[in-house]
Amino acid sequence: MRIIGALHARWSALVHRSAMRDELEEELLTHLQYRADDLERRGILRAEAERQARIEFGGLEHYREESHAAQGWHWAETLLRDVRFGLRILKKSPAFTVAVVITLALGIGANTALFALVRGILMRPLPVRAASRLVVIWDSNPGAGLSRVGPSGQDYLDWREQKTHAFEDLFLFEHGTGTVTGNGEPEQVAGLRVTTNFGDFFGIVPVMGRTFLPEEENARHTLAILSYRYWKRKYQGNPDVCGQSMTLNGEDYTIIGVLPASFDQLFPVDVVVPFDDGWLHRADSDLGVFGRLRPHVTVRQAAAEMSETMARIARQRPSRKGFGTVLVPLESVRMEYIRPALLVLQCAVGFILILACANVANLMLSRGMSRRQEMAVRMSLGATRKQIIRQFLVESSLLAILGGMLGLLLALGSVHLWARYGPTQIPVPNAAYEVTLPAIHLGVSEIGFTLVVSLATGILFGLIPPLRLFGGNMQDALKNGGRGTIGEVRGRGTRTALVVVEGALALVLVVGASLMIKSFSRLLSINPGFEPNRLLTLRIKLSEDAAGSPYRDPWKRGSAFHDFLKHVRNVPGVQSAALTEIVPLSQDDMDRGPFAIQEKPGSDVTPSADYRDVSPGYFQTMRIPLLQGRSFAESDDARHPRVVVIDRTLAREYFGTESPIGRHIVLPYGPRIPREVIGVVGAVRDSSLSGVPEATIYFPYMQGPDQTMSMVVRTALPQNTILPEIRDAIWSVDRNQPVFEVRSMQEIMGNVTSAPRIAFILLDILALVALVLAAIGIYGVTSYDVAQRTQEVGVRLTFGAPPNAVLYMLVRQATTLILLGVAVGLLCALLMTRLMSSLLYGVSSTDPAIFLGATVLVTIVASIACYLPARRAVRVDPLVALRSE
Amino acid sequence: MPDQAQLLPGTLDLLILRAVSLGPLHGYGILLRIGQISGQALMVEQGALYPGLFRLVRQGLLKTKWGVSDANRRAKFYELTAAGRKRLQAETESWNRLVAAIACALSMQPGEL
Numbered sequence: 001m002r003i004i005g006a007l008h009a010r011w012s013a014l015v016h017r018s019a020m021r022d023e024l025e026e027e028l029l030t031h032l033q034y035r036a037d038d039l040e041r042r043g044i045l046r047a048e049a050e051r052q053a054r055i056e057f058g059g060l061e062h063y064r065e066e067s068h069a070a071q072g073w074h075w076a077e078t079l080l081r082d083v084r085f086g087l088r089i090l091k092k093s094p095a096f097t098v099a100v101v102i103t104l105a106l107g108i109g110a111n112t113a114l115f116a117l118v119r120g121i122l123m124r125p126l127p128v129r130a131a132s133r134l135v136v137i138w139d140s141n142p143g144a145g146l147s148r149v150g151p152s153g154q155d156y157l158d159w160r161e162q163k164t165h166a167f168e169d170l171f172l173f174e175h176g177t178g179t180v181t182g183n184g185e186p187e188q189v190a191g192l193r194v195t196t197n198f199g200d201f202f203g204i205v206p207v208m209g210r211t212f213l214p215e216e217e218n219a220r221h222t223l224a225i226l227s228y229r230y231w232k233r234k235y236q237g238n239p240d241v242c243g244q245s246m247t248l249n250g251e252d253y254t255i256i257g258v259l260p261a262s263f264d265q266l267f268p269v270d271v272v273v274p275f276d277d278g279w280l281h282r283a284d285s286d287l288g289v290f291g292r293l294r295p296h297v298t299v300r301q302a303a304a305e306m307s308e309t310m311a312r313i314a315r316q317r318p319s320r321k322g323f324g325t326v327l328v329p330l331e332s333v334r335m336e337y338i339r340p341a342l343l344v345l346q347c348a349v350g351f352i353l354i355l356a357c358a359n360v361a362n363l364m365l366s367r368g369m370s371r372r373q374e375m376a377v378r379m380s381l382g383a384t385r386k387q388i389i390r391q392f393l394v395e396s397s398l399l400a401i402l403g404g405m406l407g408l409l410l411a412l413g414s415v416h417l418w419a420r421y422g423p424t425q426i427p428v429p430n431a432a433y434e435v436t437l438p439a440i441h442l443g444v445s446e447i448g449f450t451l452v453v454s455l456a457t458g459i460l461f462g463l464i465p466p467l468r469l470f471g472g473n474m475q476d477a478l479k480n481g482g483r484g485t486i487g488e489v490r491g492r493g494t495r496t497a498l499v500v501v502e503g504a505l506a507l508v509l510v511v512g513a514s515l516m517i518k519s520f521s522r523l524l525s526i527n528p529g530f531e532p533n534r535l536l537t538l539r540i541k542l543s544e545d546a547a548g549s550p551y552r553d554p555w556k557r558g559s560a561f562h563d564f565l566k567h568v569r570n571v572p573g574v575q576s577a578a579l580t581e582i583v584p585l586s587q588d589d590m591d592r593g594p595f596a597i598q599e600k601p602g603s604d605v606t607p608s609a610d611y612r613d614v615s616p617g618y619f620q621t622m623r624i625p626l627l628q629g630r631s632f633a634e635s636d637d638a639r640h641p642r643v644v645v646i647d648r649t650l651a652r653e654y655f656g657t658e659s660p661i662g663r664h665i666v667l668p669y670g671p672r673i674p675r676e677v678i679g680v681v682g683a684v685r686d687s688s689l690s691g692v693p694e695a696t697i698y699f700p701y702m703q704g705p706d707q708t709m710s711m712v713v714r715t716a717l718p719q720n721t722i723l724p725e726i727r728d729a730i731w732s733v734d735r736n737q738p739v740f741e742v743r744s745m746q747e748i749m750g751n752v753t754s755a756p757r758i759a760f761i762l763l764d765i766l767a768l769v770a771l772v773l774a775a776i777g778i779y780g781v782t783s784y785d786v787a788q789r790t791q792e793v794g795v796r797l798t799f800g801a802p803p804n805a806v807l808y809m810l811v812r813q814a815t816t817l818i819l820l821g822v823a824v825g826l827l828c829a830l831l832m833t834r835l836m837s838s839l840l841y842g843v844s845s846t847d848p849a850i851f852l853g854a855t856v857l858v859t860i861v862a863s864i865a866c867y868l869p870a871r872r873a874v875r876v877d878p879l880v881a882l883r884s885e
Numbered sequence: 886m887p888d889q890a891q892l893l894p895g896t897l898d899l900l901i902l903r904a905v906s907l908g909p910l911h912g913y914g915i916l917l918r919i920g921q922i923s924g925q926a927l928m929v930e931q932g933a934l935y936p937g938l939f940r941l942v943r944q945g946l947l948k949t950k951w952g953v954s955d956a957n958r959r960a961k962f963y964e965l966t967a968a969g970r971k972r973l974q975a976e977t978e979s980w981n982r983l984v985a986a987i988a989c990a991l992s993m994q995p996g997e998l
Binding site: 023024026027028030031033034035037056057058059060062063066067069070071 | 956
């Protein structure tokens with residue numbers, strides 16, 4: 001408040017300054033009157049007395065100003081005067097002003113937008129307790145090629161029993177879906193099954209009700225907590241929701257609480273329910289485990305302790321031999337996919353800002369030179385260096401603030417575009433998990449950031465011209481009358497540096513963008529192993545958990561899926577349809593395990609492969625080529641011999657040149673039934689576009705029906721036309737069967753390529769901006785240089801130098817600098833593009849063709865930028881040139 | 886007035902405070918009072934008074950009030966504030982110490998060392 005009070009006092013002094021001036025005037029006049037009265041009393045005539053009073057008073061004007069200054073708001077008035085003067089100067093040269101403001105707006109706008117993005121995505125802490133101490137714990141088995149596998153409930157129980165000291169607490173969860181019935185249309189909701197330390201682990205303060213109690217873990221409790229979003233949508237935010245019951249998977253659950261809205265950032269689910277004993281002890285893997293580290297324990301220490309724990313567990317349970325754990329902080333896991341893209345962009349916009357500043361500094365410098373005479377006159381009239389520097393600083397800060405405001409608008413527009421076209425979800429590699437990106441806003445800190453950047457640039461380039469000016473001899477400036485002397489080109493060193501820097505930065509950005517273009521086109525031209533166009537995918541989950549569900553019998557599940565498929569295939573417009581456990585590239589889930597080949601026993605390492613249950617017609621629908629043998633038929637069901645189809649990767653790795661047809665695959669657990677290989681299909685990129693296809697074994701779904709399957713439908717009709725028909729077809733089999741996660745294959749592919757796509761689009765725009773800025777900057781420098789040498793050119797032409805020779809001379813000097821800049825840029829690019837290597841696919845970060853192409857492009861653009869002003873100078877009539885200033 | 890002494894730098898403020906301490910005065914009045922209390926021996930350049938006054942007001946040592954003078958003119962009167970009174974006392978003491986020390990130094994005879 002005191003600061004505000006002080007500001008207010010200053011402001012009112014400023015506003016009322018004419019009133020205060022009047023007061024001072026009156027006081028001084030009164031003084032003179034008194035003195036004159038006294039003198040008059042001594043017998044001097046009134047007129048003479050007044051004259052003498054003034055003389056005795058001393059320099060009236062001087063003391064008036066000094067009194068004024070003594071009142072303490074002198075500086076504010078000076079500043080206001082400088083600002084007014086600055087504005088007048090800027091208005092007098094609109095072209096200069098507009099050029100500077102737009103250049104700065106580009107630089108500052110790009111930086112603000114990216115700052116908002118980085119802050120929103122990378123720097124926003126998760127809205128949970130001790131978010132920085134949460135780590136994700138995965139199982140790994142390097143021997144079997146498993147880098148990150150979700151642990152099982154048994155793992156969690158083991159770890160908890162071993163009381164790993166590094167962790168305060170461990171938390172187990174499983175993503176899933178459930179069917180809600182009895183409240184409007186049947187609906188598939190996203191669910192989360194959690195251990196009952198859920199509330200305490202994340203420090204959740206429920207909006208209403210409570211979270212689970214520890215004693216609710218071991219018995220089967222049908223309690224549910226709703227997410228804020230679901231509560232708003234389904235219950236219209238009803239405050240009496242706690243205590244109501246809901247039907248989930250055919251069972252009645254009691255709602256006990258509502259989560260805060262912010263929890264969505266961590267788990268975007270609808271309903272949270274506790275694990276019960278039965279679930280906890282299942283050996284299924286692919287659950288999630290988070291640990292909360294004790295304060296001051298590092299991830300490395302925790303990992304060391306976990307590896308000891310795993311060794312102990314392996315001694316007790318030999319089946320766990322070979323397994324280890326991988327620990328990664330939760331906050332970095334969530335963003336590990338997008339971070340490199342953002343960091344590369346961060347560098348790029350930083351370069352743009354430097355380019356913008358270089359251009360503006362250059363413009364200021366040129367202008368400072370042309371104002372040399374003005375400055376010299378002012379200094380000879382008594383202006384101090386401080387005053388001159390202040391004037392320049394005020395002018396440049398004005399420009400910077402104008403640029404900053406325009407930049408803020410640009411940033412606002414960019415953030416708007418991001419919200420519209422940017423990705424909303426990003427995958428977490430190898431983790432079958434996606435992160436919903438938070439919405440990006442321009443907040444107070446972004447505006448503060450802009451202000452700081454603007455003022456910093458303002459001060460930076462405001463200082464250059466006066467410092468350069470004082471380097472020279474002011475007297476010369478005065479004598480020359482602003483006329484450039486031949487041979488004397490002041491400020492040349494600075495401008496030389498600017499041209500070199502601009503060339504170098506532009507080259508780095510162009511190289512980066514070209515690498516991205518090449519990489520992205522490579523990425524898009526990757527054959528994923530299937531035909532992604534005109535494919536619709538949707539998921540169906542049978543409610544086998546419900547007590548009275550007919551789907552507890554696996555064969556009923558198979559026949560239900562069979563019926564769904566039959567009805568969907570009959571929908572007009574559906575070319576073909578099939579079922580698969582996992583849609584390629586969808587990051588839905590992972591199903592991977594060991595296998596053995598009956599005919600080739602005795603190898604030490606158990607090979608592993610992706611397991612996929614699919615229906616007949618899957619390969620045709622996806623257009624995965626059949627290379628050998630046959631694909632699944634309707635008759636490959638439980639009543640017939642077990643069969644599998646393998647992919648080309650597996651065939652090549654484990655069978656080499658032999659034909660795998662007729663050989664047998666055995667899964668080394670359970671009943672160990674040999675399954676005959678009946679066909680080989682093409683390899684499919686399942687987990688990422690840029691990765692290598694994994695060995696895959698396809699099983700006919702009727703020989704081991706799952707609870708959840710995805711349906712892939714090939715159709716030429718648009719999604720919203722065909723989807724209701726497909727739903728109706730499914731509902732004609734089972735009225736209560738929800739359909740969810742409806743996505744086109746294009747959408748799925750879009751998610752997988754989101755990070756390179758962001759980097760690709762933005763980096764291209766930035767490189768273009770950089771190139772334009774550099775061209776403008778080089779053009780500006782050359783124009784100024786040439787203008788300074790107009791007389792010289794005139795002399796040369798008058799004495800008969802051929803115009804082309806003069807032109808060559810002018811261009812050569814500038815081009816030398818550009819080549820120097822390009823050389824520096826090449827070195828920087830070699831160092832910097834390494835940062836991008838994780839974003840690049842199929843192109844080396846030092847691709848020589850790209851480096852060459854970018855060099856040629858930048859050199860050509862820069863050469864044109866210095867050719868144009870040089871040509872103009874040579875075309876001027878020599879006589880005019882001679883007389884020019 | 887050849888026997889008038891020039892002010893030592895920094896003493897104007899002390900004189901102003903002292904003059905005003907004897908009762909509220911307007912600017913010209915302060916000038917006259919300084920002449921009066923110094924036995925017309927100290928000369929203040931008239932114009933130099935005002936920057937000094939404003940400085941003291943800004944430091945919170947003086948406060949001002951517009952009023953009507955004995956000559957029936959509207960004038961700005963200066964008064965000591967509590968802080969001003971304290972400052973005057975402190976400055977007076979330190980001045981006296983300085984004067985005593987200098988006098989002592991100047992009156993020292995060679996034999997007395």
